[in-house]
Structures are given as structure tokens and as C-alpha cells.
Amino acid sequence: MNTKKHIQIYTLFSGSSGNCTYINCGGTEILIDAGAYSRATEKALNSLGSSLSSIKAVLVTHEHSDHIKGLPVISGKYRIPVYAESACALKIKGVKPFLLNTFTPGEEIEIGPVAVSSFRTFHDSSSCCGFVVKYSGHSFGYATDTGRLSDEIYQNLLPCSAVILEANYDRDMLFSGSYPHFLKLRIASDTGHLDNDRSAELCAFLASHNTKRVLLSHLSAENNTPEAALRAVQRSLADCSCQLSVDIAQRFMPTELVDLYV
Numbered sequence: 001m002n003t004k005k006h007i008q009i010y011t012l013f014s015g016s017s018g019n020c021t022y023i024n025c026g027g028t029e030i031l032i033d034a035g036a037y038s039r040a041t042e043k044a045l046n047s048l049g050s051s052l053s054s055i056k057a058v059l060v061t062h063e064h065s066d067h068i069k070g071l072p073v074i075s076g077k078y079r080i081p082v083y084a085e086s087a088c089a090l091k092i093k094g095v096k097p098f099l100l101n102t103f104t105p106g107e108e109i110e111i112g113p114v115a116v117s118s119f120r121t122f123h124d125s126s127s128c129c130g131f132v133v134k135y136s137g138h139s140f141g142y143a144t145d146t147g148r149l150s151d152e153i154y155q156n157l158l159p160c161s162a163v164i165l166e167a168n169y170d171r172d173m174l175f176s177g178s179y180p181h182f183l184k185l186r187i188a189s190d191t192g193h194l195d196n197d198r199s200a201e202l203c204a205f206l207a208s209h210n211t212k213r214v215l216l217s218h219l220s221a222e223n224n225t226p227e228a229a230l231r232a233v234q235r236s237l238a239d240c241s242c243q244l245s246v247d248i249a250q251r252f253m254p255t256e257l258v259d260l261y262v
Helices: 038-046 071-078 151-157 171-176 181-188 196-207 226-236
Strands: 006-013 020-025 028-032 055-059 082-085 100-103 108-111 114-120 129-135 138-143 162-166 213-217 245-248 255-261
Touching (some): 006 038, 020 038, 020 129, 038 071, 055 071, 055 108, 138 151, 151 196, 162 196, 162 255, 196 213, 196 226, 213 226, 213 255, 226 245, 245 255
Parallel strands (some): 082 100, 213 245
Antiparallel strands (some): 006 255, 020 028, 108 114, 114 129, 129 138
16 A cells, blocks of 8 residues: 655746646645636646645735636635735635635644745735745745845745745846836836846755755746746856756646655
8 A cells, every 4th residue: 555645736827927836745735826717727737637626725925916816716616715914815805704814924824734834025015925835844935926035035945845936037138128117127126026147046045955946937928038047047056066956837837846755
């Protein structure tokens, strides 16, 4: 009899059109964000052998539509509890009050055998957070939608063996591109998004400690390319003897961070 526990973490959708990540820890299944509509999310889950009827909770990073537009139907139809930081929860519309749970950054949430802690990120929303998911002695990190990095972000991701990390834009592409100047400044601000170089710096730090795999996510379709993001990470690792597996989260299809038995 196989007594090993299955851990799966996949981004289902990634980017400004929608963000959603699937986590399965020994049969306890969770989503981070619900930025795609229910039919598309169900189809993506089906491709991994799961379905929305199996999801035990949705964790919300923040209230922007590319992270919650599918949330009211997904939560309501399947009676899935939603967890959001208190200020964010006030901005979420259409989720039944009895399904909406609040937390403060740093607070640990228990969903069956899975422990989830949150930490502050920096984005132009009412609040924004990243997560660390802990299960069976393993830790996995999630940090997107942050205009800058902090000691808190570094310290929370430090124990994680695998991390989903934003690499939203290439700075040269952004400022030479067609976006209006005010939007360029918003994206590049301390409450905007993380660029390739700062993401790469964090990758190098994590690789020198516990992290073995990173999935770069939330890439801009207009201001970045997978090649540019990967080159930035490769440059940051040039003087590092550590081994780090790095891939790009696909915009419209599941992409594996972790799929293993422990």
C-alpha cells in the first residue's frame, strides 16, 4: 500500500488576464486567487485530475479583478470558504458573508493538515499579501504583485523549497513601450509590480539558501518576454555555485511548480 503523500502546486492562469494557483497537499486542495471564470478554472483543474468541487478554500492576495473575477461564482456555487486580509475583504463583492473569512498578515490559517501564513506585499490595492504554505515538513512560497521587496518578504520565503515569484516587466521594455507615462510610473512604483532584475536578485538569494525551484509568474505580455525574465535570473546566478530550476508560468495553461510524493 502506497502511504506517500502527494503534493502538487501548479499555476492555472498567470498574468493580467487572470491569476489562479492550485495547491494539493495530501488531498487537501486549495486555490490562491480566482482570477479566471469558473468554467475555465474547472477545465484547468480537470486537466490535473481535480475539480472545483474538491477545493477546500480560496486564499486571496488582493481585490484586483485579475485575481478575483471568478471568485463570487466559484465560492457561491461550490460553497468554498474564502480567506482574505481584513481590508481586502471589505472590497470583495458578491461572496456570501458566511463564506468570507478574514486574517491579518502574519496570522497562520489552518486548512485541514495545511498551515498557511501570510506576509505583506506592496501593491496599489487596499491591502496585498503573499503566502507560505506548509505541509508535512515542506514549505512553499507565493509572492506576486509587489512593487518592492522587504526584509519581511525575504525572511518569509527563506525556508521555502519552491517559490512562485513575480517577474512582471523588463524595465527597458516598459519605458520604451507604448504605455502612457502615468501607467509606466504606476507599474514601476513601490506599489506597482516587480521587475525582472529585482526578481532575479531575490532568486539568487533564495537559491543560496533553501530554494531549489522558482516559477516566474505574472509576466506582462507587453513589457516582458520569458527570455528576458530567464536571462535576468541567469545573470544573477552567474557567480553562484547553487542549483536553481527556473521556469515561466504559462498565461493560459497549468504550469508545474511541484508535483511529488513525500
